[in-house]
Amino acid sequence: MAGFNHETNTYCPAPTVLDDFVRWPGTKVLAEAPKTATVWGGFIDRARTLGAEPVPVYTADAVPSGTITADTYATIRAELLTAIAAAEPFDAVALNLHGAAVVDGNDDPERDLCEAVRGLCGDRPLGAVFDLHGNLSQAMCDHLDVALGFRSYPHVDTRARGEECIDLLARRVRGEQRASIYLATTPMLLPSTDTNSGAGAAANRACERVEALPGVIDCTLMHGFPYADHELANVSVLCSAVDDFAARSGAEYVAKWMWVHRDNFVVTHRTPADAVAEAIARSQSADRPIVVNETDDNPGGGAPGDGTRLLRALIEAGLPDGTATFGFVWDPEVAAQAHAAGVGAVIDVALGGKHDGLHGEPIRASAEVLALSDGRWVLKAMGKGSRVNLRAMACLRIGGVDVVVSSRRQQTFDDGCFELHGIDVTTRRIIGLKSTKHFRAFFEPIAFSIVTSDGGGLTSERLDAFRRRRDRRRLWPLDDTAGQRTD
Numbered sequence: 001m002a003g004f005n006h007e008t009n010t011y012c013p014a015p016t017v018l019d020d021f022v023r024w025p026g027t028k029v030l031a032e033a034p035k036t037a038t039v040w041g042g043f044i045d046r047a048r049t050l051g052a053e054p055v056p057v058y059t060a061d062a063v064p065s066g067t068i069t070a071d072t073y074a075t076i077r078a079e080l081l082t083a084i085a086a087a088e089p090f091d092a093v094a095l096n097l098h099g100a101a102v103v104d105g106n107d108d109p110e111r112d113l114c115e116a117v118r119g120l121c122g123d124r125p126l127g128a129v130f131d132l133h134g135n136l137s138q139a140m141c142d143h144l145d146v147a148l149g150f151r152s153y154p155h156v157d158t159r160a161r162g163e164e165c166i167d168l169l170a171r172r173v174r175g176e177q178r179a180s181i182y183l184a185t186t187p188m189l190l191p192s193t194d195t196n197s198g199a200g201a202a203a204n205r206a207c208e209r210v211e212a213l214p215g216v217i218d219c220t221l222m223h224g225f226p227y228a229d230h231e232l233a234n235v236s237v238l239c240s241a242v243d244d245f246a247a248r249s250g251a252e253y254v255a256k257w258m259w260v261h262r263d264n265f266v267v268t269h270r271t272p273a274d275a276v277a278e279a280i281a282r283s284q285s286a287d288r289p290i291v292v293n294e295t296d297d298n299p300g301g302g303a304p305g306d307g308t309r310l311l312r313a314l315i316e317a318g319l320p321d322g323t324a325t326f327g328f329v330w331d332p333e334v335a336a337q338a339h340a341a342g343v344g345a346v347i348d349v350a351l352g353g354k355h356d357g358l359h360g361e362p363i364r365a366s367a368e369v370l371a372l373s374d375g376r377w378v379l380k381a382m383g384k385g386s387r388v389n390l391r392a393m394a395c396l397r398i399g400g401v402d403v404v405v406s407s408r409r410q411q412t413f414d415d416g417c418f419e420l421h422g423i424d425v426t427t428r429r430i431i432g433l434k435s436t437k438h439f440r441a442f443f444e445p446i447a448f449s450i451v452t453s454d455g456g457g458l459t460s461e462r463l464d465a466f467r468r469r470r471d472r473r474r475l476w477p478l479d480d481t482a483g484q485r486t487d
């Protein structure tokens, strides 16, 4: 079992280097992952249940960011392949991949990796689990016996998909015939779409109709990752079946369904100032918090997480002390400043807006240090059981808003970052956070309602703002004639 996870936003100005990756040996994975709601947790625990010995050998994972340098990928590739080769003898290989990595000079590193691992496996079964935001290729799938994608966004089924991958690999080890895997592509870039309700849930039901057909093993809608300027970035459908015809017709059915229903996936969001005004208006009659999510500065999609547009709008609203809280802004400098000053101190800060010129100016203000922490907690909803370490963190009161600051980048998955600083989010009228959909796994049940803010950052839903220079295909929603044949 090995892993390589990166979602590459090719619009990020800075490249992703080796230091950005957390590289774990198998022993560390084996110590951390069991029982967690992750692909790794599913791999390891399921293998044990089946009486197989799970042998994690290596994983390299980074928070989404810019294009990976060629040297970085070469190092990770060599480490991963060496680790698998050293685990001989084995019966099967399971890979935990994202599917949307881009390396300088290689738009499909997962294909390269799967091909190389196939070389080590020979005829032994090889399977992989992908994030539904992966931009996959048929050429990559051709190297696999098992290819599954997450079905849920928020990704709350990661563990279940890891378990299913192990089940299918075990069946292959016992001699079951190799499945046909077909990837149908569509000329669509999908604005971020959750699967809890609406169009995203309806699309999953279309996949379920395919799975009910004879011979179909699995059918998954791959939403794809639109912030990638290359020709694999689009919505696709991954279908596995007992023969080529069933796999192809199942995948093509859902691909056609997506095109026909494309208008249901259109989203429009408010500007930060409008989102804050709307949240305040809704909070007048609410008995629970209103959550405002800053979708365009989501570190989970490659944006820095130090943007200031939504926070500034919240501060400028002039709300009474303790009404609103914001979690969190990535700014190691300000976190260190707060730790040096101590709780109760008042410091002059220039918060956020330092990483690039795309997410607002630094907020220059006087800030009271309300609380300090070491930035460690355990996830509660999505990724439940996984340990988080964002290093030195602080909670500052700026203009009446209690703002959490971190030393490392991450999106907000749950209330851990608030709780760590003594904030009970259920007592606040307005909660600001940086995430596109994953926060919903925790916050949807506790929120009165959710307002989305889009300030035009690197994970903005305004897909037409992203110029496609390398990929010249006609793609919806940039071009509604994309589905018409020209030949």
Ligand SMILES: [Zn+2]
Residues within 6 Å of the ligand: 131, 132, 133, 155
């Ligand atoms: Zn994802």
